[in-house]
């Protein structure tokens with residue numbers, strides 16, 4: 001039996017208020033690093049229309065032992081969009097309906113995480129679903145409705161209050177208009193700041209790193225207004241080209257280059 005707990009529907013913005021550009025898509029940011037065996041993420045959900053599914057077997061692209069991966073596209077941090085021109089990106093957004101839908105990960109206290117994400121990171125609680133016979137509860141949070149925004153799907157397993165995040169997971173990236181102000185708010189709420197605001201090493205964009213109550217890292221990136229502040233997931237990979245091929249051929253990110 002699945003118990004759906006309806007949430008306020010007041011957050012559905014009028015579509016005319018949303019400007020869909022390439023930056024309104026979530027990107028996967030990867031950093032090449034010594035591979036480790038720990039995979040921290042539960043899974044990514046993505047929407048790929050049946051007609052666009054590739055015949056490639058994903059397994060041949062991934063290392064057999066399932067070790068994790070990280071590739072850094074640190075490059076020019078100021079560029080919030082893809083390397084394709086803005087016109088090409090807009091054409092792509094109109095034609096290609098594939099997009100990453102959600103990321104799922106496990107937390108030790110659902111209400112504690114919901115409070116942190118809503119009060120410190122400005123997300124909205126979109127819905128909860130409780131499955132007592134499977135002894136777990138999900139909570140969905142994001143910066144807009146699921147039919148147009150990438151969302152975080154938290155999983156609480158009854159009785160499990162902590163997890164080993166592992167070294168494969170890097171961070172989630174959130175675009176904010178004022179990193180220093182956001183960091184001050186997080187400190188005032190008792191949140192943990194692991195890297196103070198300042199230009200990224202090797203670049204010019206102002207960033208900061210914070211941790212949520214379970215220790216998952218969030219990078220705050222100073223950028224202008226965007227319809228999708230939840231803008232990246234950084235994973236550490238053992239083979240950059242292999243991972244790029246996977247994401248271009250099998251996954252849903254054919255135009256981020």
Ligand SMILES: C[C@@H](O)C(=O)SC[C@H](NC(=O)CC[C@H](N)C(=O)O)C(=O)NCC(=O)O
Pocket residue numbers: 029031033070072073074075077170173195199200201219232234236
């Ligand atoms: C692309 C942008 O969103 C970044 O995240 S770049 C931030 C930069 N990343 C790395 O150094 C990745 C490699 C590192 N060894 C790792 O595995 O995390 C970073 O963290 N810079 C630190 C800083 O203080 O600027």
Ligand SMILES: [Zn+2]
Pocket residue numbers: 029171173219232234
């Ligand atoms: Zn990042």
